[in-house]
Amino acid sequence: MDSKFKKENYTDTAKTYYPKVPYVRNCLKAFLVGGFICLIGELLTKFYMQVFDMSQQEAGTPTVTTLILISAILTGLGVYDRIAQFAGAGSAVPVTGFANAVTSAALEYKSEGYVLGVGSNMFKLAGSVIVFGVTSAYIVGIIRYIFNQLIGG
Amino acid sequence: MDFFWAFVVGGLICVLGQLLLDVAKLDAGHVMSTFVVLGCVLDGFDLYDNLLSFAGAGASVPITSFGHSLLHGAMEQADKHGFWGIALGMFQLTSAGIAAAILFGFLVSVIFKPRG
Numbered sequence: 001m002d003s004k005f006k007k008e009n010y011t012d013t014a015k016t017y018y019p020k021v022p023y024v025r026n027c028l029k030a031f032l033v034g035g036f037i038c039l040i041g042e043l044l045t046k047f048y049m050q051v052f053d054m055s056q057q058e059a060g061t062p063t064v065t066t067l068i069l070i071s072a073i074l075t076g077l078g079v080y081d082r083i084a085q086f087a088g089a090g091s092a093v094p095v096t097g098f099a100n101a102v103t104s105a106a107l108e109y110k111s112e113g114y115v116l117g118v119g120s121n122m123f124k125l126a127g128s129v130i131v132f133g134v135t136s137a138y139i140v141g142i143i144r145y146i147f148n149q150l151i152g153g
Numbered sequence: 154m155d156f157f158w159a160f161v162v163g164g165l166i167c168v169l170g171q172l173l174l175d176v177a178k179l180d181a182g183h184v185m186s187t188f189v190v191l192g193c194v195l196d197g198f199d200l201y202d203n204l205l206s207f208a209g210a211g212a213s214v215p216i217t218s219f220g221h222s223l224l225h226g227a228m229e230q231a232d233k234h235g236f237w238g239i240a241l242g243m244f245q246l247t248s249a250g251i252a253a254a255i256l257f258g259f260l261v262s263v264i265f266k267p268r269g
Contacts, residue, residue, distance in 0.1 A: 021175050030171035031164035034215070038163025041210030042156050060213055065253040067214065072257035076265030089170030092181040093188060094163070094214045095250060101185075102254045106262035118262045122255065128182050129216065130251070133189040134243060137223035140197040141239040144224075145231050 026088055033083065033090030041067060041094075064095055071096035075103040101125040155209055162204070162211030185216050192217030196224045222246040 005013060044066050048059040074080040080100050084091045091097055105124045109117035123130070166188075173184045192215075195201040201221040204212040212218060223243055230242025244251070 023172075023175055026175055027168045027171050030167040034167025034170075035160040035164025035211075038211045038214045039156055039160045041163075041214035042159035045210050045213075046155070056209070061249040063210065063213070064250045068250065068253040069257050072254075072261045076261040078268040081268075087167075089174050089181070089184060090164075090167045092184060093167045093170040093216055095216060095219070096214075097181070097185065098216055098219070098250070099254045099257065101182075102258040103261050106258045107265060107267040110262050110267055114263075118259060122258055125182060126185075126254070128186045129189050129219065132186040133193060133220050133223050133247075136190040136193040136220065137227055137243060138239065140193055140224055141227040141231065144197055144228060145236060145239060 029086060030088050030090035030093075033087035034093055035090075037067070037091070037094040037096055067094070067096050068099040071099035072103045075100050076107065080104075098126055098129060101129075158208045159211035159214075162208035163214055164211075166211075166215045166217060188215065188217045189220040189223075192220030193224045194220075196221040219247060219250065222250075 041063055044063040045056065045059045048054050048062050049056060052059075052062075054062075071080060074083070080091065080096075081104070084097075084100070091100070102122055102125075105126070106118045106122045109121040109124075111117065112121075170184045170188065173179045173187065174181070179187070192201060195204075195217070201212070201217070205218070205221075223246075226242040226245030226247065227239045228242070230238030230245060232238065234241055
């Protein structure tokens with residue numbers, strides 16, 4: 001038997017049959033779509049700053065809310081998942097990806113009812129973001145707090 | 154110019170996410186969680202604010218800003234109320250995003266039918 005097909009070589013042999021990942025292409029797609037979503041965010045921020053006379057920080061709330069609304073509707077229409085297939089991380093990393101995770105989980109479990117289906121499963125995918133965000137913010141926050149106390153800040 | 158940097162910085166953060174997907178073979182959930190922790194740690198060293206003032210929405214739209222906002226709200230309240238301000242302020246700046254995601258997610262699930 002060819003040494004290529006020995007048990008010990010399994011992972012090396014199998015690797016040659018995996019589909020090749022088009023790294024550069026995927027990165028370019030992620031760059032363009034992710035950049036485009038941020039560009040829309042910047043447009044919305046400028047819009048709210050101009051029309052409602054807000055500061056850049058104040059305009060953050062309506063901007064994020066608008067992006068989440070758009071993302072939720074596109075998820076409902078099935079469009080966001082098609083964008084996600086094309087863009088990969090380009091549509092997952094922006095805050096719209098968070099909204100997509102919440103909405104698609106809610107839709108997926110609709111058949112199990114609104115309370116036990118939608119209500120309990122809404123954060124099935126997005127929950128990890130909140131859990132790890134809050135845990136790390138607590139840890140970093142406590143370190144910063146102690147540090148500030150020590151140097152008398 | 155603001156628009157240009159928002160596009161480039163936002164795009165580059167997404168490229169970093171794509172590399173985690175393709176090279177490190179993580180799934181989207183792991184990438185998002187990693188980025189939130191990353192944003193939080195960067196804010197711990199006061200670095201994320203520089204990125205925000207430089208790139209605007211290019212830094213505030215990616216999920217890294219969620220980690221930044223969690224810590225930022227916590228530290229703001231800790232300055233006012235002492236130690237327990239960390240807990241009080243945790244969702245100070247992020248609640249708008251979470252509330253919107255819950256509200257719109259629920260409404261969409263009521264209005265639309267699941268696909269695929």
